[in-house]
Amino acid sequence: MKRHTFGICGYALAASTQIDTHASSILFPLSNDIHSLQRSQILPDPYPAFGRLTTSEKYIVALASCALKTTIDRAATGICIGNVYGSISSDRDYWKTVTSGFPSPALFPSTLPSSPAAETAIALKCKGPLRVFCGPSAGFHAFLSSLALLSQVNETILLIEYSKDPDSAEFGWGSALCLSNKANFAGDFLQIDSETEVDSLAPGASDDKLYLYTLVHALKNHTLFQKRSRVGLKTITVSLQYKEFEHGTAH
């Protein structure tokens, strides 16, 4: 029997929409200061490496933790992630150790684009498949990949994307949240309304509209969604300024 939970974490960098307010209230009940994010705020179990994660990684783990709050079987939870930009700070921190004479093996993993997925899986004990996509449309490919996985295997999929530009076509999961707000959104569940007009869902650049159209098209036409009237599409997003990427690892 397939699981119905379908998590999407929209890791977007928009700054002034109602999405952000909503997300902030979910994600940061204890603090509005991004640098003060502590492991104990989101994870009950000890995770020593949390302190050396980059800021973006911390937030992805936090988002995933929120999205999986009601998921019981994390051993059957997979992660598909689209990593558009990676983290500048992790490269910089690692390079500092290289020039100091001993390249840090502890910092090296954070320089890899797959690191956020791996760290999330470690922190949340997710043992399903990990798929990482890189490049400008990485989020969308991660989304399609998770659909394919959901149709083939008995897994729960968590989708995460991080992107820096809210006006670009990579702004996928933010669009997904727009979709959830405009469609019949109820709690953690989203019903895709076939009458929903794409134009009304994509306020912004034309790329967004095109992207969202593709997203809606995929949602409507995939057999997974055709067969079910109710799909567990959980959406969480967060606001983060691009500069935080550069500040990176909190020391």
Next chain:
Amino acid sequence: MEQLIENLKKQIVETLKLADIDPASIQTDAPLIGAGLGLDSIDTLELLVLLEKEYGITIPDVNVGRSVFASVRSLAEFITSQKKI
């Protein structure tokens, strides 16, 4: 010895970038690896380098390493013993 233990706790946090952990919260006799502080083999490698750089001490073999990295106290005791040699 107590001063060395406190210093080691700070150095462990700084070296391993455990920014989320207060050095004072590390239990002196708790295991460093696996349970307790929860460090892994990569962390241990970084601690080996710390020992060499800061104290000029090398771990001769795996078995010694296991006992040395059992806890902060065992680490401090090993450093003290090596300084006496």
